[in-house]
Amino acid sequence: MPRSVRVAKKFIEQVKAAVQRQSYPRQKDLAEDLKLSLATVNNFLNGKPVNCLNFIELCNRLGLEWKTVADFDFNSSNSTTVAENEQPLDRSAEPFLNQPEAEDFIYVERPPIESLSYQTLCQAGSLLRIKAPGLMGKTSLMAKVLSQLASQGYRTVSLNLHYAETTDLTKLDKFLKWFCVSVGQSLGMLNRLADYWDEQFSTSKMNCTHYFERYLLAASDSPLVLCLDEVERLFPYDKVASDFFGLLRAWHEQAKTRNIWKKLRLVVVHSTEVYVPLKVNESPFNVGVPIELPEVTPEQVQNLAEHYGFSWDLAQVKQLMDMVGGHPYLVQQACSHLKINTNVTLEQLVQSAATEAGIYGNHLRRYWWIIQQHSDLAEALKTVVTTTGKVRLEPMQAYKLHRMGLVHLSGNEVTIGCNLYRLYFCDRFGFN
Incomplete structure (x- = not known):
């Protein structure tokens, strides 16, 4: 087995699509899940050589057959130093896969x-x-x-x-x-x-x-x-x-x-x-x-929906926001899904949102996987999802859950980020 390997050029777009399919909105999220550096993930996704064991682990996590997408027709012995030590020269590659440079992302302005x-x-x-x-x-x-x-x-x-x-x-x-x-x-x-x-x-x-x-x-x-x-x-x-x-x-x-x-x-x-x-x-x-950066307002959600071709009234906006709040990523995922799947209604999307089969399934499962690795976070999140009001957590627990976007932080107390997370994690913890 070579010490380093890279994604074949013809498979690069397929590999990047697999990242989105597995609901990793950022390269950083994939890197954190596998405890790899962002540079390694960036090199992998752009067809640059990486350590062979890291290559296999990345492919497995993305549901790819590593031998199929690998390019063995390069001099890996000369590329070993690059694979292990290089910092990517192209800093223009943003870690957000669905951010402004991506055609399917609309940045929601929040004046001023x-x-x-x-x-x-x-x-x-x-x-x-x-x-x-x-x-x-x-x-x-x-x-x-x-x-x-x-x-x-x-x-x-x-x-x-x-x-x-x-x-x-x-x-x-x-x-x-x-x-x-x-x-x-x-x-x-x-x-x-x-x-x-x-x-x-x-x-x-x-x-x-x-x-x-x-x-x-x-x-x-x-x-x-x-x-x-x-x-x-x-x-x-x-x-x-x-x-x-x-x-x-x-x-x-x-x-x-x-x-x-x-x-x-x-x-x-x-x-x-x-x-x-x-x-x-x-x-x-x-x-x-x-x-x-605040969450988006109902009016901003309405404007975003218009960009996708929907003429939603405030009642429809409220229907979505009652589930996902004003989280711009979750709102956009809903709009994008409805535009592509014209046979799905907003009501159907909301009804299945917090389930494994819903459009946020991969997103929620990724968070569930992270929570399962940290028993202290699991206990803290249990407390949050079963409390209707604010709750005080240990500072580091509140910090980590807030950083992930799962909770809102107000002073020394937290509340669940949105109803989507409350419903899903209550079910995962067996409270439903």
């Missing part, structure tokens, strides 16, 4: 969030913080805003921290080198760590600062908008996280007095509350402009 984000990043040395659970449209929002800024001549980089290998996250020096090289690659700039990284007499944070100040920022008079997505990937690594986030805060403060740093505009995107212990004056999470 879009204009506020754009206006904030037009300001020198600005910092924007975007928070919302998974599948709420954070990445889509930033793709829209970055595209608008790029059209105005700004340099833009969107870097998802799930592209970092786990080994990159455990040591500050290694992580900052990966960070610098990744930003440079996104800008089409050469790796010049050897010229700016003083291993003997400087610190990792100073080296990283010099790399930005003397190379990445100095390369152009245009502002650089740097969007860091999924920053919660760093949260479990307390020391690296506190040093890195402290560095971002220091850069933001530098912009108040130094022109070179006025060119840097930072965006920090995360799914839930920050639980890393950070000093008040060393945190980027208590400065800048905060934005929380």
Whole structure:
């Protein structure tokens, strides 16, 4: 068996379709299920060589016969280093499979969030913080805003921290080198760590600062908008996280007095509350402009339905929202399904929504699989789905369930995210 293998070119679209068929809306979700890095999954889906055992595991999870889709007609011995260590050069591949770049996804605008984000990043040395659970449209929002800024001549980089290998996250020096090289690659700039990284007499944070100040920022008079997505990937690594986030805060403060740093505009995107212990004056999470993406309103659901060709009245909108709330991903899944399956009515879709045979079956089963791996989350979710009002959970349990989008967080208390989740998990736990 070769050490590395890749998806044959003629099967790439089939493999990507399998990801959607298995209800993995993001590459990150597939990576987390299999405990692989986002870079490995991204390489696999784009026909780049990956470790053979990882290739087989990915195919099995997606219901594919690995020997059928594999391309053995390349020199795997020369590709081993690439398969195991490469960071993908093409950062334009977004981790959301159904987000703005996909033809079947419609981003639901939630004014004035879009204009506020754009206006904030037009300001020198600005910092924007975007928070919302998974599948709420954070990445889509930033793709829209970055595209608008790029059209105005700004340099833009969107870097998802799930592209970092786990080994990159455990040591500050290694992580900052990966960070610098990744930003440079996104800008089409050469790796010049050897010229700016003083291993003997400087610190990792100073080296990283010099790399930005003397190379990445100095390369152009245009502002650089740097969007860091999924920053919660760093949260479990307390020391690296506190040093890195402290560095971002220091850069933001530098912009108040130094022109070179006025060119840097930072965006920090995360799914839930920050639980890393950070000093008040060393945190980027208590400065800048905060934005929380809300659920969509009935009027926005109605507009989305119109895009799919449906003239729903508010009663029909309420019928769907009583089941899935204002979750944009769940609403769009319903609209898309009804457009394709013209023999299915909205009433039928809602009636079967929380069942294994319903349109959300794969989506719900994926969450059920995750919950089963964590007994503490299972017990916490049992409490939530059997309580009609708010309930207080242990902080880490609330954090994890909220990040997944299964619950709403209000202060120190949570409620179930929508009736779809209550009905499905009550049945799974045997409460029906």
